[in-house]
Amino acid sequence: MLYRGAALADGKSPxxxxxxxxxxxxxxxxxxxxxxxxxxxGEGTKVVDARGxxxxxxxxxxxxxxxxxxxxxxxxxxxxxxxxxxxxxEHNGRLLSRSGVRWARDVGSPRGIDPTxxxxxxxxLGVRDRWRGRRDLPYVRAAGxxxxxxxxxxxxxxxxxTPEEMLTAARQQLDEGxxxxxxxxxxxxxxxxxxxxxxxxxxxxxxxxxxxxxxxxAFVTAHTSTLPGARAAVGAGxxxxxHGFSIDAELAKTMARQGVFHVSTLAVFRSWVTFxxxxxxxxxxxxRTQEVLPKRRAAAFESLRLTHAAGVRIAAxxxxxxxxxxxxxxAWEVEALVDAGLAPWEALGAxxxxxxxxxxxxxxxxxxxxxxxDFILVHGDPLDDPRSLWRVWRTAWEP
Ligand SMILES: [Zn+2]
Numbered sequence: 001m002l003y004r005g006a007a008l009a010d011g012k013s014p015x016x017x018x019x020x021x022x023x024x025x026x027x028x029x030x031x032x033x034x035x036x037x038x039x040x041x042g043e044g045t046k047v048v049d050a051r052g053x054x055x056x057x058x059x060x061x062x063x064x065x066x067x068x069x070x071x072x073x074x075x076x077x078x079x080x081x082x083x084x085x086x087x088x089x090e091h092n093g094r095l096l097s098r099s100g101v102r103w104a105r106d107v108g109s110p111r112g113i114d115p116t117x118x119x120x121x122x123x124x125l126g127v128r129d130r131w132r133g134r135r136d137l138p139y140v141r142a143a144g145x146x147x148x149x150x151x152x153x154x155x156x157x158x159x160x161x162t163p164e165e166m167l168t169a170a171r172q173q174l175d176e177g178x179x180x181x182x183x184x185x186x187x188x189x190x191x192x193x194x195x196x197x198x199x200x201x202x203x204x205x206x207x208x209x210x211x212x213x214x215x216x217x218a219f220v221t222a223h224t225s226t227l228p229g230a231r232a233a234v235g236a237g238x239x240x241x242x243h244g245f246s247i248d249a250e251l252a253k254t255m256a257r258q259g260v261f262h263v264s265t266l267a268v269f270r271s272w273v274t275f276x277x278x279x280x281x282x283x284x285x286x287x288r289t290q291e292v293l294p295k296r297r298a299a300a301f302e303s304l305r306l307t308h309a310a311g312v313r314i315a316a317x318x319x320x321x322x323x324x325x326x327x328x329x330x331a332w333e334v335e336a337l338v339d340a341g342l343a344p345w346e347a348l349g350a351x352x353x354x355x356x357x358x359x360x361x362x363x364x365x366x367x368x369x370x371x372x373x374d375f376i377l378v379h380g381d382p383l384d385d386p387r388s389l390w391r392v393w394r395t396a397w398e399p
Pocket of ligand 1: 107
């Protein structure tokens with residue numbers, strides 16, 4: 001299949017290339033060339049007139065929860081039975097694929113007995129295994145179940161009370177097949193529902209988990225919404241911070257120096273604002289939450305601005321399922337990153353090759369001669385207008 005006459009944007013430069021042709025054989029890219037100097041192609045090659053569209057690498061959603069659907073009551077859905085969770089994942093897989101997402105990094109799923117393989121473990125792991133080798137569904141790297149201090153997400157997370165229990169739980173997740181580990185570095189909520197400004201673990205308590213995981217070739221990532229939690233995680237040598245809604249300039253510099261990724265999930269704030277109108281009974285639609293929302297949103301955007309300014313590598317995520325977004329809304333996060341001050345090409349990079357770097361998957365989110373034919377065609381110029389990413393016209397994996 002020959003895609004002819006497209007523009008191309010890969011998130012690595014602010015320059016849009018135009019007049020580009022890509023020849024695909026099977027699931028590989030044969031070559032990427034200027035349309036005016038295409039090498040000859042075999043007879044019978046199908047030609048797609050791609051003029052007026054932009055080729056973009058397949059997107060990488062770096063913060064997703066495959067087995068949960070999102071929506072205004074997303075937390076309730078964490079205790080759905082395994083059959084429902086698996087059905088959610090199948091639906092999400094189709095949404096991801098059609099919206100141009102080629103890779104999904106799952107950062108937490110509830111535990112249960114998988115109805116297909118009958119294994120009792122994090123439910124996203126069976127999903128990952130069954131999707132392997134399927135062109136029509138995303139490639140998945142999955143953390144097991146969230147590991148949290150007792151009292152945080154009770155009934156959903158793996159609850160641990162001591163550093164020793166945390167280490168044991170972490171080992172078990174890897175034994176059961178997790179690709180990475182997800183630790184909650186927020187403390188259990190106070191009775192009034194607020195997240196206390198304190199880290200659940202010290203850096204010294206966390207370090208053995210990170211070292212154990214590293215010795216087994218796995219990364220550890222930390223959910224953080226407070227500064228103390230983020231500091232402790234970075235101090236312990238964490239690979240990445242999820243959300244990072246409260247990061248100061250000093251910590252941002254440390255992150256840049258240590259190569260810690262910041263996985264952004266800023267679009268959730270916009271989503272929550274809509275619930276005040278569409279779902280008045282939702283927890284985040286309460287007057288109290290809506291009142292503090294602008295302040296929390298401003299702090300989160302400022303944190304992102306600081307990490308970006310410090311040179312921290314930023315990777316984009318929706319938090320669908322474990323947050324309120326849906327699986328086909330990564331474009332919303334790209335828009336949010338531009339709102340936070342990234343240039344559109346940098347925001348596109350966060351949703352493509354930076355995700356590949358985060359995953360340690362050099363082919364993810366990139367395009368090259370001989371590489372996988374994992375790209376999409378969008379209508380418009382994503383380097384001028386990030387909303388172009390909502391307008392997916394074709395995906396190379398479902399030609
Ligand atoms: Zn999440």
